[in-house]
Amino acid sequence: MPARILVALIIPLIFVGTFAPMEQLNDLIVLVVATILGVDMGKFDYSRPALFIGYILGNLFEKYFFIAYAVAGPLFFMRPISLALIIIMLGILTYKPLKSLFILLVRRD
Amino acid sequence: MKIKGNAYFLMLILAVILLIIIFSLTMEDLKSKLLPVLMGGGTFILATMELVRELRSGKTLTEDKRTTIGAAERRGYLIAGMWIVGFFLAIYLLGFNIATALFVLTYMKMHNTGWFQSITYAVLTTAGIYGIFQYLMKVDLCPGIVFTMFR
Numbered sequence: 001m002p003a004r005i006l007v008a009l010i011i012p013l014i015f016v017g018t019f020a021p022m023e024q025l026n027d028l029i030v031l032v033v034a035t036i037l038g039v040d041m042g043k044f045d046y047s048r049p050a051l052f053i054g055y056i057l058g059n060l061f062e063k064y065f066f067i068a069y070a071v072a073g074p075l076f077f078m079r080p081i082s083l084a085l086i087i088i089m090l091g092i093l094t095y096k097p098l099k100s101l102f103i104l105l106v107r108r109d
Numbered sequence: 110m111k112i113k114g115n116a117y118f119l120m121l122i123l124a125v126i127l128l129i130i131i132f133s134l135t136m137e138d139l140k141s142k143l144l145p146v147l148m149g150g151g152t153f154i155l156a157t158m159e160l161v162r163e164l165r166s167g168k169t170l171t172e173d174k175r176t177t178i179g180a181a182e183r184r185g186y187l188i189a190g191m192w193i194v195g196f197f198l199a200i201y202l203l204g205f206n207i208a209t210a211l212f213v214l215t216y217m218k219m220h221n222t223g224w225f226q227s228i229t230y231a232v233l234t235t236a237g238i239y240g241i242f243q244y245l246m247k248v249d250l251c252p253g254i255v256f257t258m259f260r
Contacts, residue, residue, distance in 0.1 A: 004220035012209040020248045
């Protein structure tokens with residue numbers, strides 16, 4: 001289907017879909033602002049999925065953070081499963097820099 | 110040292126995060142301030158690292174790609190933005206049904222579609238939205254201030 005038809009059909013559906021749950025025009029203002037933000041983020045290479053995931057998971061994070069804090073205190077993350085997850089996360093984050101560092105050191109020798 | 114737009118943006122993020130952290134620290138309850146301080150602290154560290162990298166290297170994250178927007182591209186974004194904002198204003202003034210019909214008709218007409226096809230799509234889209242949302246789902250689609258004014 002040509003883009004001109006898709007755009008003409010999808011944009012009204014997006015607007016109605018945004019308006020329908022709460023029936024508030026303010027939701028449409030948020031939609032317009034989010035559209036501009038999304039386009040600009042894409043343009044300047046900011047991660048839209050990261051923002052989206054943060055927005056979706058933020059609520060859950062806050063909820064379970066407080067539950068964990070209430071149950072096990074401020075050091076709730078020092079339990080085996082939490083520690084394992086933290087180690088995996090750190091491993092993923094530091095894998096590339098450590099690999100480059102290792103390659104650099106090997107080449108130097 | 111030439112400071113680029115990205116660095117200014119990072120400085121803005123740092124300033125906002127700093128304000129959030131300072132404001133959070135004034136809260137009495139540890140439970141209230143813990144999360145903003147924690148998240149703010151993490152963001153502050155990451156933004157500082159990025160800012161340092163940005164200032165040191167003198168090039169932005171996206172320098173390899175395209176950071177400058179050409180005039181034609183800017184015009185394209187502006188036109189797309191105007192369609193979106195225009196549609197919103199039409200909904201606000203004329204209501205969903207008329208705005209949808211107008212939007213589909215003008216958009217398709219402006220993009221070299223024939224009158225028959227444009228009118229058909231406009232009518233079908235409006236009827237579809239009216240039928241699904243207003244008739245079946247009983248959503249009170251905004252009638253527009255122009256029409257509510259004369260009620």
